Amino acid sequence: MDYREIITFIMEMVGTVAFAASGAMVGVGRKMDIFGVSVLGVVTAVGGGMIRDIVLGVIPPSVFQHAVYAAVATVTSCLVFMVLYLRSELLEGRFRVTYDKVMLVMDSIGLGIFTVVGVNTGIHHGYLGHTFLLVFLGTITGVGGGLLRDMMAGVPPYIFVRHIYACASIVGAVVCVYMYRLFGSVEAMVVASAVVVLIRYLAAHYHWNLPRLTLEEKEK
Numbered sequence: 001m002d003y004r005e006i007i008t009f010i011m012e013m014v015g016t017v018a019f020a021a022s023g024a025m026v027g028v029g030r031k032m033d034i035f036g037v038s039v040l041g042v043v044t045a046v047g048g049g050m051i052r053d054i055v056l057g058v059i060p061p062s063v064f065q066h067a068v069y070a071a072v073a074t075v076t077s078c079l080v081f082m083v084l085y086l087r088s089e090l091l092e093g094r095f096r097v098t099y100d101k102v103m104l105v106m107d108s109i110g111l112g113i114f115t116v117v118g119v120n121t122g123i124h125h126g127y128l129g130h131t132f133l134l135v136f137l138g139t140i141t142g143v144g145g146g147l148l149r150d151m152m153a154g155v156p157p158y159i160f161v162r163h164i165y166a167c168a169s170i171v172g173a174v175v176c177v178y179m180y181r182l183f184g185s186v187e188a189m190v191v192a193s194a195v196v197v198l199i200r201y202l203a204a205h206y207h208w209n210l211p212r213l214t215l216e217e218k219e220k
Helices: 003-029 034-056 068-086 095-124 131-153 166-183 185-205 215-219
Strands: none
Touching: 003 034, 003 068, 003 095, 003 131, 003 185, 034 068, 034 095, 034 131, 095 131, 095 166, 095 185, 131 166, 166 185
């Protein structure tokens, strides 16, 4: 295992922990038990990668070949559940603001890392010249787990209603593809993931949203 593979693995672990935590926090918010919280955490962490692998024809998906990802996601989800179970006041009052900020950070880090991991996986399968496919793989890896999470939790999918989300993943994937061609994998993954996190932060801070129609606008 060379240094590129080590860096990629570390990024995957960080992304897994971040997405598992965000999924678990959604489960806690929906008043699920520890099993439901763990399932949401695991699905959020590995769901996008499963969809990516199916598109690439990797059967069974890598999560079933390397149990470490599901194991880390499960442990992270259980820890989040225990902390919020023992400190339920963290979900109320002034602590709610901190909860929302932590959710934003975790979701943004996971989105950035898994977007570039998706692109990198497609490149390793020999699709360096297929820009559209690589961008799709990066985006679906980044947003797929959260989409499945929200559908299972019975809430409107985050990517359709909250700030700039999928678009940040698309931009990051494009940056990753072209930087990989110019500078190599490590530089591309670090910079592109940082771009995604930065866009998510700015979108949340300045309340950027894509145009949408409201009922009042339809009636005018």
